[in-house]
Amino acid sequence: MCNNDINDGIIIGVHGTIVDFRFRKNIPELHEALILKNVIENKKIVFETVFTLNNLEVRTIAMGSTNGLRRGMKVTRTFSPIKVPVGEETLGRMFNTLGEPIDLLENTNFTKKKSIYRLAPSFVELKTKPEILETGIKIIDLMSPFLKGGKIGILGGAGIGKTVLVRELIRNIALIHKGHSVFAGVGERTREGTDLWMEMKKSDVIDKTVLVFGQMNEPPGNRMKVVFTALTMAEYFRDEKHEDVLLFIDNIFRFAQAGSEVSSLLGRMPSAVGYQPNLAKDIGDLQERITSTRNGSITSVQAIYIPADDYTDPVPVTIFSHLDAILTLDRSIMEQGRYPAIDPLTSTSRLLNPNIIGMEHYNVAMSVKKILQRYKDLQNIIAILGINELSNNDKCTVFRARKIQQFLTQPMFVAETYSGFKGKYVKIQDTIKGFKEIIEGKYDYVPEQSFYMIGSIDEAIKENE
Amino acid sequence: MKNLNELKNKIEMLNNVAKLSKATEMIAMTRILKIKKIVKNFLFYKDKIRYILQKNNYINCCKYTPNKIHRKLVYIILPDTGFCGNIVINMLKKIDLYLNEQDYVILFGKKCSKEIKMKYNVISSLKFGKTLPKYNCVYPMVKVAKMFFFMKKISKVTLIYTKFSNITIQKAYIEEILPIKNNKTNKYFLQQKETLDDLIQYYLEIEMYNSLINAYISEQAARAISMYNTKTHALEVSKKLYKIYNKSRQEKITDEILDFTNWKLNNN
Numbered sequence: 144m145c146n147n148d149i150n151d152g153i154i155i156g157v158h159g160t161i162v163d164f165r166f167r168k169n170i171p172e173l174h175e176a177l178i179l180k181n182v183i184e185n186k187k188i189v190f191e192t193v194f195t196l197n198n199l200e201v202r203t204i205a206m207g208s209t210n211g212l213r214r215g216m217k218v219t220r221t222f223s224p225i226k227v228p229v230g231e232e233t234l235g236r237m238f239n240t241l242g243e244p245i246d247l248l249e250n251t252n253f254t255k256k257k258s259i260y261r262l263a264p265s266f267v268e269l270k271t272k273p274e275i276l277e278t279g280i281k282i283i284d285l286m287s288p289f290l291k292g293g294k295i296g297i298l299g300g301a302g303i304g305k306t307v308l309v310r311e312l313i314r315n316i317a318l319i320h321k322g323h324s325v326f327a328g329v330g331e332r333t334r335e336g337t338d339l340w341m342e343m344k345k346s347d348v349i350d351k352t353v354l355v356f357g358q359m360n361e362p363p364g365n366r367m368k369v370v371f372t373a374l375t376m377a378e379y380f381r382d383e384k385h386e387d388v389l390l391f392i393d394n395i396f397r398f399a400q401a402g403s404e405v406s407s408l409l410g411r412m413p414s415a416v417g418y419q420p421n422l423a424k425d426i427g428d429l430q431e432r433i434t435s436t437r438n439g440s441i442t443s444v445q446a447i448y449i450p451a452d453d454y455t456d457p458v459p460v461t462i463f464s465h466l467d468a469i470l471t472l473d474r475s476i477m478e479q480g481r482y483p484a485i486d487p488l489t490s491t492s493r494l495l496n497p498n499i500i501g502m503e504h505y506n507v508a509m510s511v512k513k514i515l516q517r518y519k520d521l522q523n524i525i526a527i528l529g530i531n532e533l534s535n536n537d538k539c540t541v542f543r544a545r546k547i548q549q550f551l552t553q554p555m556f557v558a559e560t561y562s563g564f565k566g567k568y569v570k571i572q573d574t575i576k577g578f579k580e581i582i583e584g585k586y587d588y589v590p591e592q593s594f595y596m597i598g599s600i601d602e603a604i605k606e607n608e
Numbered sequence: 609m610k611n612l613n614e615l616k617n618k619i620e621m622l623n624n625v626a627k628l629s630k631a632t633e634m635i636a637m638t639r640i641l642k643i644k645k646i647v648k649n650f651l652f653y654k655d656k657i658r659y660i661l662q663k664n665n666y667i668n669c670c671k672y673t674p675n676k677i678h679r680k681l682v683y684i685i686l687p688d689t690g691f692c693g694n695i696v697i698n699m700l701k702k703i704d705l706y707l708n709e710q711d712y713v714i715l716f717g718k719k720c721s722k723e724i725k726m727k728y729n730v731i732s733s734l735k736f737g738k739t740l741p742k743y744n745c746v747y748p749m750v751k752v753a754k755m756f757f758f759m760k761k762i763s764k765v766t767l768i769y770t771k772f773s774n775i776t777i778q779k780a781y782i783e784e785i786l787p788i789k790n791n792k793t794n795k796y797f798l799q800q801k802e803t804l805d806d807l808i809q810y811y812l813e814i815e816m817y818n819s820l821i822n823a824y825i826s827e828q829a830a831r832a833i834s835m836y837n838t839k840t841h842a843l844e845v846s847k848k849l850y851k852i853y854n855k856s857r858q859e860k861i862t863d864e865i866l867d868f869t870n871w872k873l874n875n876n
Binding site (some may be wrong): 287381405407412413415416451453454456464483520521523526528532533534537 | 629630631635636638639641642675791851854855857862864865866869
């Protein structure tokens with residue numbers, strides 16, 4: 144080794160995004176960041192230590208392209224893990240995995256920085272009493288209430304209103320709960336990140352949000368660690384500012400996928416379906432940090448891709464075990480112009496329990512589900528024989544179900560320019576009252592169109608008067 | 609390992625079968641619910657008429673007494689379409705036990721009509737239809753029955769149909785409607801003999817319409833049950849196949865990955 148600095152190392156092997164280094168004396172610690180300055184391209188590449196090969200050699204994951212690397216190149220130790228900016232300075236900004244701003248704005252010096260690795264809050268710090276996070280969106284608050292500090296999975300393909308829903312949640316959390324949101328784009332299309340950035344600017348929620356992206360054009364190391372970057376930023380608002388923070392992860396499956404890509408290159412024996420053998424630990428380490436403490440909470444909304452629609456795939460199975468609620472977005476609902484396109488029959492929540500949400504809320508939610516399920520069954524008959532073939536009770540169920548379906552729609556503040564409807568925030572009490580009265584038949588005389596794209600039930604009555 | 613595409617196609621096919629059977633089951637159930645009330649009211653009326661006829665003073669007059677001809681007029685009521693469980697088989701068993709080759713047969717329903725026509729003396733064959741037959745369709749039936757019986761061409765008029773007990777039980781049933789079995793204790797004393805003729809007309813109409821209603825509701829009940837079973841089995845098999853499909857998919861990927869790993873280990 145021709146290196147004089149005792150803390151510098153040299154490249155001894157490059158296997159795609161995995162790079163091996165040899166050090167003279169002290170090898171770096173686990174998760175320590177190493178920096179290689181590529182003089183030719185005038186770029187720096189960060190590596191993260193994953194494990195030691197022997198007393199002098201370590202194996203690392205590159206957080207950037209390894210093109211042009213060769214044996215003998217020099218790397219410098221940083222004596223700390225990757226640190227990313229946190230605090231108010233990050234609001235309204237867009238970062239990459241390493242915490243570097245990628246929005247081409249002027250301020251690039253951030254005073255507060257934190258390591259992306261930390262332990263999950265201990266048991267004594269956790270808040271044990273479950274509490275509902277009011278979103279102001281009727282269908283969510285009624286059918287799939289969010290747990291403060293909980294994890295919510297969103298199932299559904301691209302282009303069915305996921306982004307609008309996310310932006311509305313960010314807006315409502317910011318204005319009603321005075322909280323901030325962090326968005327992590329993991330392994331999805333780069334275009335989606337740009338679209339989100341532009342749309343957030345338009346709907347004036349960008350200054351309440353931090354955006355972090357490690358999209359599909361980036362190496363697996365970046366895609367894997369971007370979630371931790373976003374989580375670190377969210378944790379600051381929870382622990383230091385005592386806020387209720389929303390953390391959006393789009394898409395959590397890509398995190399596990401990136402992990403499996405890295406795992407094979409690291410030389411680990413693959414487990415079932417080619418995933419990393421420590422899949423449960425990887426996901427567990429991340430999910431355990433997303434929780435509600437005595438100071439504040441991080442509520443996480445995670446989009447989940449189901450590979451080949453196989454719900455028994457190890458990744459969805461592992462993720463589902465951590466979730467508190469599931470929202471299913473349905474394309475057929477969107478095609479009928481019913482927004483948000485959440486399927487009330489397949490969406491559920493751990494909070495749908497009379498001991499947590501109260502008997503009234505529980506009964507109303509279950510009755511809505513029952514009526515909609517019956518309507519779904521009756522649709523086959525209506526399609527074949529027509530509605531006149533139904534018994535009077537079934538006819539009544541159909542009419543009420545259609546009103547419920549319309550009342551489940553809601554105009555969004557962030558979509559006012561597209562929909563032409565003024566956004567509405569509905570409190571949980573008003574939501575429950577509205578659905579309860581529809582089920583009881585109090586509004587059987589009101590035409591179903593009056594329930595479309597409104598906030599509370601009073602609007603339907605006013606319109607009818 | 610099964611062919612994944614083949615499995616996927618099978619799953620899709622089974623799901624379609626389940627969907628279709630569910631729709632058919634629900635249609636049948638709705639029809640049953642709709643006519644259940646009619647049946648209840650009708651049965652009460654029918655029993656009352658029969659009771660009056662059995663216990664009146666003119667019923668023993670020669671016109672309505674049994675004759676010695678060994679021929680019967682039999683109305684057989686079968687469904688037009690399939691998917692209604694064992695109804696047809698049970699009916700055929702009953703028919704074979706009861707009918708003679710020289711008996712006159714009037715057949716309702718298309719199901720197994722060819723077989724019955726080949727074996728028995730079918731004088732008329734009619735469609736049953738997909739909805740509940742209207743009341744006026746019994747007039748020609750009654751006319752033929754009265755004509756054959758009063759002209760002494762036959763000794764009995766019989767209905768063979770499926771009797772509805774409840775949604776799970778329907779039995780093939782033979783009902784002899786003429787001659788009327790007399791109860792010796794007369795309770796009703798009619799002043800004119802003609803009143804009895806009118807009553808007989810009513811009685812035959814109601815008996816025949818009752819058989820049609822029973823056949824119809826039994827068909828719907830049997831269809832609902834058989835479609836429910838089809839749906840349940842299709843979904844069960846589809847669920848099993850879906851598990852096999854997922855397992856095969858995962859096995860395939862795991863095998864490929866293991867092959868790569870083994871190759872790498874051997875080359876190192």
